Amino acid sequence: MIDVRSDTVTRPTAAMRDAIVRAEVGDDVFGEDPTVRALESEAARIVGKEAALFVTSGTMSNQLAIALHTRPGDEVIVSEGAHVVFYESGAGAALSGVQFAIAGSGGLFDADAMEERIHPRAHWSPKTSLVCIENTHNRAGGRVFPQRDIVEISRRARTHGLGVHLDGARIWNASVRTGLEVAELAAPFDTVSVCFSKGLGAPVGSALCASAEWIERARTLRKRWGGGMRQSGILAAAALFALEHHRGRLGEDHDKARRFAERVATIPRATVDLAKVETNIVNIDLDAPLTGERVAAAARRLGLAINASGPRRLRAVMHLDVASRDVERAANLLGEAIAGSDVTT
Numbered sequence: 001m002i003d004v005r006s007d008t009v010t011r012p013t014a015a016m017r018d019a020i021v022r023a024e025v026g027d028d029v030f031g032e033d034p035t036v037r038a039l040e041s042e043a044a045r046i047v048g049k050e051a052a053l054f055v056t057s058g059t060m061s062n063q064l065a066i067a068l069h070t071r072p073g074d075e076v077i078v079s080e081g082a083h084v085v086f087y088e089s090g091a092g093a094a095l096s097g098v099q100f101a102i103a104g105s106g107g108l109f110d111a112d113a114m115e116e117r118i119h120p121r122a123h124w125s126p127k128t129s130l131v132c133i134e135n136t137h138n139r140a141g142g143r144v145f146p147q148r149d150i151v152e153i154s155r156r157a158r159t160h161g162l163g164v165h166l167d168g169a170r171i172w173n174a175s176v177r178t179g180l181e182v183a184e185l186a187a188p189f190d191t192v193s194v195c196f197s198k199g200l201g202a203p204v205g206s207a208l209c210a211s212a213e214w215i216e217r218a219r220t221l222r223k224r225w226g227g228g229m230r231q232s233g234i235l236a237a238a239a240l241f242a243l244e245h246h247r248g249r250l251g252e253d254h255d256k257a258r259r260f261a262e263r264v265a266t267i268p269r270a271t272v273d274l275a276k277v278e279t280n281i282v283n284i285d286l287d288a289p290l291t292g293e294r295v296a297a298a299a300r301r302l303g304l305a306i307n308a309s310g311p312r313r314l315r316a317v318m319h320l321d322v323a324s325r326d327v328e329r330a331a332n333l334l335g336e337a338i339a340g341s342d343v344t345t
Contacts, residue, residue, distance in 0.1 A: 002330045003305040004260075007170075007253070007280060007319035010201040016241045023237035027230050028054075029223070035233030039240050040207065046243065047168075047192050048183025049209035053218050054236055058169045059088045060227055061193035061206040062132075063095055064218045068191065068210075069130040069163035072097025076130045077117045079107050081139035083167055084132055095225070099126060107140025111152040118160055131157045134167040135174050135185065139309065141273075142257070142281030142317075144174045147185060154188035164188060169195035169206070173279040176250045190214075199250055199280065200242035201320050205235050246320065253280040256318040256327045263331035264316075269338055284314040284334070290341055299337035304330055 003009050012020065026032035036054050044052040055061050062084050066076060076092065078085055078100050084092060085100050092098045101117040103109040119125040131153060135145040154164045166189040168174075168182075175182045186192045192209040196202035208218055222228060229235075261282045265272040269287040276283070286295060292308025299306050309315040314334075322330070 001303055001305055002322065002326050002333070004316040004318065004322060004330060005305050005307045007199045007317045008197050010319050010321045012203055012238060013201070015245070016201070016238050019237045019241040020234050023233045025231040025233035028232045029228045029230060033231060033233045033236070035240065036236040039236040042240060042243060043194060043207040044209055046182050047186045047194060047209040049186070049192060049211070051212040051215040052207045052209045053215050053222060054232065054239070055206050055208060055222060056204065056227055056229070058083070058167070058193055058195045058198070058206045059091060060222070060225070061208040062088065062165070062167050063091045064208050064221050065165045065191040065193060065210075066092055066098060066130065066132075067096045067221055068214055068217055069165060070096055070098050071127075071129070073126055074098050074129040075101050075119065075126040076132055077101050077103050077114055077128060078132045079103060079109055079134060079137065080105050081107055081137070082132060082134055083138055083169065084134075086139060101128070107134065107137035107143055108145060108149070109153075110149050111156045114153050115156060115160075118162070128160070128162060130163045130165060132165045132167060133189075136170045136177075136279050136281070138170070138281065141276050141283040141315075142170065142173065142279035143276055144177050144278050147178065147180065150185075150188050163190050165190065166192045168192050169198050170279065172199055172247050173250055173254070176247075177254065177279050196239035196242050199253065199319065200239075200246045202238040202242040203235070205239045249320065250280070252324070253318040253320070254278075256280070256322060256324060257282050257316075259327050260316060260318065260331050263328060264334060267331070267335040267338060270334070280318045282316045283309070284316065286312045286314070286338070288312065290338065295334075295337050295341045298341045299334055302333045302336055304333040304337065306334065
């Protein structure tokens with residue numbers, strides 16, 4: 001089975017497993033796990049922030065940031081298809097009591113579009129308190145948010161008294177694509193979420209990066225939400241290994257995504273916007289009456305695991321467990337699945 005459902009499906013390499021076994025551990029709730037402390041220090045250094053907090057998931061990291069920036073009843077400006085809205089089980093509303101306003105389209109927006117969504121200061125309007133940017137943008141197909149727009153959005157947001165948060169789950173991919181250091185990409189933001197299990201191949205974990213004061217507040221919230229872990233150095237060791245050994249190879253995933261996209265673009269009844277294939281994610285749109293669910297089911301029977309991400313859309317994600325030699329085979333299997341689904345539609 002070739003699995004391109006997500007870059008979260010990777011298995012730890014033998015070397016990563018060895019790092020896990022050798023990890024020095026302690027009780028992290030007491031602040032005594034040296035491997036967790038080392039990971040947090042390294043994550044903060046790479047992102048260019050004062051401190052970091054190791055958490056179980058990107059969802060927890062994003063939601064901690066939202067809780068820090070807002071109060072119940074506030075509104076958060078996000079992009080179309082934002083992860084914090086689409087993939088986090090309504091946590092913004094359930095945990096922080098916030099609502100969301102969509103700016104722009106296709107996962108990107110500029111400073112003008114952001115300002116259009118800011119409510120006036122009036123007792124009958126919700127208070128706009130936070131702008132959330134996702135880079136790279138998952139549902140947009142791994143697109144990189146232009147840094148010039150980020151800088152201007154951040155500047156104007158602060159003139160309105162708004163916080164600025166980066167959902168940087170795949171910021172590593174954005175860094176490789178643009179050639180900019182992660183710290184430069186993250187500099188305009190108050191809080192930054194980064195993920196170790198997407199792209200980098202660690203089995204679990206994310207980090208929230210911010211000022212030391214904000215991270216201490218987040219630590220209390222993490223405990224309140226049940227996210228305090230004990231000997232979590234065995235997980236942090238995998239993330240540390242991933243940061244050191246797997247960031248440099250992300251360009252290979254981008255190359256695989258480009259090759260896959262170019263092959264799929266030749267398949268009848270499938271459309272790929274090659275101009276939007278920037279990193280490791282490929283969106284494939286299907287002609288009616290084909291459906292994403294039907295084609296995904298047909299592909300699995302043939303040996304390709306791929307997810308439907310919309311009624312007529314599939315999403316393929318390249319990662320370290322997809323061998324280079326399997327890229328063309330994956331595209332061919334998808335072609336067979338489309339052809340077979342077309343016959344039975």
